[in-house]
Amino acid sequence: MFLEVKGLHVSYGDIEAVSGVDFYLEKGELVSIIGANGAGKTTILNCVMGIIPPKEGAIIFKGKEITGIPDFERARMGIRIVPERSRVFPRLTVYENLLTGFYRIRDREKFSERLSWLYEVFPVLRNRQGQLASTLSGGEQQQLSIARALISNPELLLVDEVSMGLMPKLVDQVFEILKRLNEEHGLTILLVEQNAYASLNISKRAYVLETGTCVLEGDAHELMSNPEVKEVYLGN
Amino acid sequence: MNTFFEQLLNGIAMGSIYALVTLGLTLVYGVMRILHVAHAAVYTVGAYMGLFLYSSTGSLLLAFFGASIGCAILGVGIERFVYFPLMKYPPFVPLIGSIAVMLSIEEIMRLIAGPYILTFPAKLPFPDLSFSGIYVSSTIIAVYSITALILLVLWYISSRTELGLAMRAVSQDISISGAMGINSHLIVSITFVIGSAVAAIAGILVGIYYNQVYPTMGAVPAYKTLALIVVGGLGSVSGGVIASMILGVAETMLIGYANIPFPRDALAFIAMIGVLMWRSEGIMGSSR
Numbered sequence: 226m227f228l229e230v231k232g233l234h235v236s237y238g239d240i241e242a243v244s245g246v247d248f249y250l251e252k253g254e255l256v257s258i259i260g261a262n263g264a265g266k267t268t269i270l271n272c273v274m275g276i277i278p279p280k281e282g283a284i285i286f287k288g289k290e291i292t293g294i295p296d297f298e299r300a301r302m303g304i305r306i307v308p309e310r311s312r313v314f315p316r317l318t319v320y321e322n323l324l325t326g327f328y329r330i331r332d333r334e335k336f337s338e339r340l341s342w343l344y345e346v347f348p349v350l351r352n353r354q355g356q357l358a359s360t361l362s363g364g365e366q367q368q369l370s371i372a373r374a375l376i377s378n379p380e381l382l383l384v385d386e387v388s389m390g391l392m393p394k395l396v397d398q399v400f401e402i403l404k405r406l407n408e409e410h411g412l413t414i415l416l417v418e419q420n421a422y423a424s425l426n427i428s429k430r431a432y433v434l435e436t437g438t439c440v441l442e443g444d445a446h447e448l449m450s451n452p453e454v455k456e457v458y459l460g461n
Numbered sequence: 462m463n464t465f466f467e468q469l470l471n472g473i474a475m476g477s478i479y480a481l482v483t484l485g486l487t488l489v490y491g492v493m494r495i496l497h498v499a500h501a502a503v504y505t506v507g508a509y510m511g512l513f514l515y516s517s518t519g520s521l522l523l524a525f526f527g528a529s530i531g532c533a534i535l536g537v538g539i540e541r542f543v544y545f546p547l548m549k550y551p552p553f554v555p556l557i558g559s560i561a562v563m564l565s566i567e568e569i570m571r572l573i574a575g576p577y578i579l580t581f582p583a584k585l586p587f588p589d590l591s592f593s594g595i596y597v598s599s600t601i602i603a604v605y606s607i608t609a610l611i612l613l614v615l616w617y618i619s620s621r622t623e624l625g626l627a628m629r630a631v632s633q634d635i636s637i638s639g640a641m642g643i644n645s646h647l648i649v650s651i652t653f654v655i656g657s658a659v660a661a662i663a664g665i666l667v668g669i670y671y672n673q674v675y676p677t678m679g680a681v682p683a684y685k686t687l688a689l690i691v692v693g694g695l696g697s698v699s700g701g702v703i704a705s706m707i708l709g710v711a712e713t714m715l716i717g718y719a720n721i722p723f724p725r726d727a728l729a730f731i732a733m734i735g736v737l738m739w740r741s742e743g744i745m746g747s748s749r
Contacts, residue, residue, distance in 0.1 A: 276636050300642035308640070314633045317626075325630045325641045328623065373641070 226285070227252040227413055228273070228381060233282035235268050242268045243279075244437040250381070250415060255407040257416040257424040257445065259458055260434030266417040267309050269434075270383050273415070274306045275299045286381070301329065303380035307387055311370035315359035319350055319369055322358050326373035336376070343372040346402060363390040371399070375406070381413050382406070388420040396420065400427050421458035425449050433458070466595045468718040469710065474601045474670065476709020477608035480702045481663035482682055483689045484615070485536075485656025487701040491632035492645075492652045494552065495544055496687060498559040500660055501679035502566035503539070507532045507661025508668040508678060509574055512581050521583055528665060529658035536657025537650050545646075563683060571676040578675040581668035604666050611659055612702065618655075619698070628652060632696060681726055688733035694743025704744060708732065 228250040235243040243265040250256050258266050271277045273284055275296035284292045291299055305326070313322050323343070327336050344351035347368045353361060358369060367387060374382060384403065388396045404427040406412045418424035425431055425445045433441035433454060441448065448454050482504055489497040510528035515521055543562055547555040585603035589596070619625035630638045631648045638645045668674040689708060693700030708729055716725045736743060 274640050276640055295644075296636075296639035297642050297644045300640055306640050308637060312634060312637045314630050314637075316633055317629060321626060321629075324623075324626055325638070325643070328627060328642045330642075377642070 226250070227254075227287060228415070229283075229285040230269070230273065231283045231285070233269065233272060233284075234280045235265070235272055235277065236280050241280075242437055243272070245282075246434070246437070246439050248432050248439065248442070250413055252413055253407070253411045254430065255403070255414045255416065255428050257418055257428040257431045258434055259418055259421040259424060259431060261457075262419065263436075264434040265437040266434055267385055270306065270385050270415070270417050274304060274383055276306075300377075303377075304383065305374040305377060305379035305381070306383040307367075307370050307374045307385060309385040310389065311363075311366040313358040313361075313366050313369050313373065316357055318355055318357055319361070320354040322369055322373050323350075323376050326376040330377055335378075339376045339378060343376060347372055364392060364395045367391055367395075367399070371402070379412070381415065384414060384416045386417060386419060388418060388423060396423060400424070403427060421454070422449075463594050465718060467597075468713050470595075470597060470601055471717070472710035472713030473706065474604045474709070475713055476706035477604050478663050478667055478670070479682075479686065479689060479705035479709050481608060481611065481659050481666070483686045483693070483701040483705045484611075484698065485660045486686050487690050487693065487696060487698050488628075488652045488656045490690060491696040491698075492628065492635070492649045493540075493544060493548070495555045496552075496559065497539075497544075497656075498556065498683050498687065499539055499543075499562035499566065500536075500656065501683035501686065502563045503532050503536055503657045504660040504664040504667075504682065505570060505676065505679035506535055506566060506664070507657075508581075508664030508674045509570060510661065511665035512579060512668060512674050515581070515583055521585065524583075525662060525665060528661040532657040532661035532664075533654040536653040536660075540650060540653045563679070567676050567679065574676065576676060578673050580672050581665075581674050582672065583669050585669060600670055604670065607662060607666065611662065615655070615659075615698075624648075624651065685726065685729045688729040691733050692729075692736045692743055694745045697743060697745040700743050700745025704732075 226249050230246065230248050233243055233246045234241065246269060258269065260266050268277065272279050275294065279292065283290055286302065286304065314325060317325065323340065349365055350369060350372055353365065358366060361369060371387070387399055391399065400423050403414060407414050416424050416428065425448060428445035430443065431445045431448050432439050433448065441451070441454065449459065482501065486497055486500050489495060489500065507528045510531045511524040514527045515524040539562055543558050544555050547558050585599050587599040587602040587606065589599045590602065591597065619629065627638065627643045627648050630641065630643060631645045635645050689704045690701050693704035712725050712728050715721050716723055
């Protein structure tokens, strides 16, 4: 198994945000975790990245337990995140933000190769490469955040609420890009989304999260026709 | 007229020294969001170490290098053993810790070196210059050259190296920096190394400039540099440097040249109050 999360519990003070979640990803899969605001989706993703520590549970990446390994080492192992609300470095230029995604990987040739590919995928970044990230619009910052996560050619991409604050047209575009990355480049992606329809549509499997526990799991397209999921998350 | 220029040059020298101390404070605030009051104690220790090394070896170069290394170790020690364990508490807790460290170091220096004012009778290897009647001492030339060199090196590191990129990233978003593969705790420690080494150099320069080294020499700079980082904009390196230069010149010119009967050390705080009232993000700060 590529990524396996077992018995994950996370607390903020006395409040338990995630209470015993299990899930896994096979190599090359695109899996999403859907659920309402506050269900604990972002917490799970931050735990896999190592930004916040779990109270209990194990995270296993490529057969190796990484639960106690710090975030920067996980990043160097090939796990990268597109955080909630993009979190680009506001007072670095677009180009410098991309450089942070390539930190300590000293391969100039590979960098320019990846950079020109990402500039092709997100042309707006090329036009604004010398501008401070804080001057970009919300959608542009989101694209920068995705590019920053992809420039190191990661093995596992964690994507947190990428549709939030994007225009509908851009949402489709971004999901199309994620789908292509998965299908054409074989990138393993864990997607966390409130936009259940868009994410289920491109996913292979999915987990439904409710107040810190997983209530449903299975094939994404079967979940889309599940009456309960339809009622609560797809709004019809 | 000559007095005017000589005082102006003195003012810039004073501003340069303020800038060197403020620099460390700004860098530390940037990566840790802590008001590192004890930074001025590191500067005092730097002056003593420099004096000790100079009087025992006669080499100023050794004094500068030795004191920088010693203070770098002291700075990282304060970060690891005082600030790091206190980071999980609200910001006033590490601030109180910092004040405690500041006072402890002052007292330790008093115990080791005695409560006296020691002299620092060093001659810096720079020429005394004279331009059409304006005398410029070798000390002033040394202060200018060393400050310019340090600012240039720091500018280079910050804007042209991967370390500088990591330092800027960590100061803007420490948790996402980690997710980018940056060892942010290491970057914080390196920031303390740089800031503390520069403080040691500033301490030695002040010792030579006034020919005085004493245990409480950091007390006034401690609070004055706090005012300066607020005026410059918290976390803004260029703002801190500019505010320091302006203060050095203003203090010297208003009080030393124009003879306005006004307590010299109050100027920084009046500027701080003004900034807090009318432009709380500081002269170069970005609002966040």
